Amino acid sequence: MFKKALLAGVALSAFLTGSAMAAGVSGDKVVIGVLTDLSGVYTDISGKGSILAAEMAVAEFGGKVLDKPIEILSADHQNKADIAANVAREWIDTKGADVMVDLVNSAAGLAVQGVGKEKGIVTINTGAASVRLTQKECSPTGFHWIYDTYALAHVxxxxxxxxxxxxxxxxxxxxxxxxxxxxxxxxxxxxxxxxxxxxxxxxxxxxxxxxxxxxxxxxxxxxxxxxxxxxxxxxxxxxxxxxxxxxxxxxxxxxxxxxxxxxxxxxxxxxxxxxTTGFYWDLDDETRAFSKKFFDKFGKMPTMVQAAVYSGTLHYLNAVKASGTDEGAVVAAKMRETR
CATH class of the missing domain: 3.40.50.2300 (Response regulator)
Incomplete structure (x- = not known):
């Protein structure tokens, strides 16, 4: 399936060595943060299209998980690591953010993954490419989706x-x-x-x-x-x-x-x-079906970053449902288990 096919490009970070059992949804809602480039050189490959992709995933999931509403936050990190980290901290501390997606730009992605590691929050890098995300600076709650520089260099x-x-x-x-x-x-x-x-x-x-x-x-x-x-x-x-x-x-x-x-x-x-690309809209019937829905709403076919936001968000929500909680370490373990 298309969603599973995208997962073949996942480069996972360090293996989670155990976590406390948890149950329920914190703050009575699941909060997804889309941190992206809305004004710079990467706005066409991620930007508003990535926000739409997350919205499409939430809508397909039914708008709720574990009978709790799903909320989407979005912001422009301006391709600056300090801004990305500050927004991530604010979302986690004041708005109860449970997961960060997109994170295009490796400096921003690395900064936010660091915050996620500190706070126990899941991060799904779909736009950043540096292998540091899964090597030197890996995180037990960090995921690298769709492509990285190792994959690009070996193709x-x-x-x-x-x-x-x-x-x-x-x-x-x-x-x-x-x-x-x-x-x-x-x-x-x-x-x-x-x-x-x-x-x-x-x-x-x-x-x-x-x-x-x-x-x-x-x-x-x-x-x-x-x-x-x-x-x-x-x-x-x-x-x-x-x-x-x-x-x-x-x-x-x-x-x-x-x-x-x-x-x-x-x-x-x-x-x-x-x-080289990790996703092409006209690859098969399933990529065409998803891309047509995206095009009807956005007027453009999705890039691999935007398609990966959709895929990663759905995978995260399925893991929350299967885990019975939005606790980061537990959800991350389930995401790996069901990849």
């Missing part, structure tokens, strides 16, 4: 190298997500016998990437890999075309890209671009 580079693209230059967004994707991609390229001839990190976000692209072009690498996302990726591809990078024989690879990016670029700029 695209092997294909490109098999086609002869054995010299790489990596252009990286200078924050947690970019660093993680750069490191994972470098490791895979070298493991497969390729060579990383250079890399450069650009500010996040960045509207002018010309100097970084010129360094990539001058490197002579067969492949220029973009370890960025959202508007940064769109800007990279557009400006690469202005410098004739692809027409000059170098291959452009987006290590993380979304349907919305391709639509923004258009066919002329998007053709020939290699991308």
């Amino acid at each position: 695209t580079p092997p294909v490109i190298i098999a086609e002869g693209g054995n010299t790489w230059f990596i252009m990286t967004a200078d924050y947690a997500f970019g660093h993680s994707l750069e490191a994972d991609a470098m490791a895979v390229v070298k493991e497969l016998g390729g060579t990383v001839v250079g890399s450069v990190r650009h500010p996040f976000p960045s509207s002018d990437l010309s100097s970084f692209l010129l360094q990539a072009q001058a490197s002579g690498a067969k492949v220029i890999a973009l370890a960025n996302a959202g508007q940064d990726t769109i800007n990279s591809v557009k400006q690469a075309a202005e410098f004739g990078i692809v027409s000059g024989g170098q291959k452009l690879v987006a290590l993380l890209a979304f349907d919305t990016d391709i639509h923004s670029l258009g066919l002329e700029l998007g053709q020939g671009l290699t991308v």
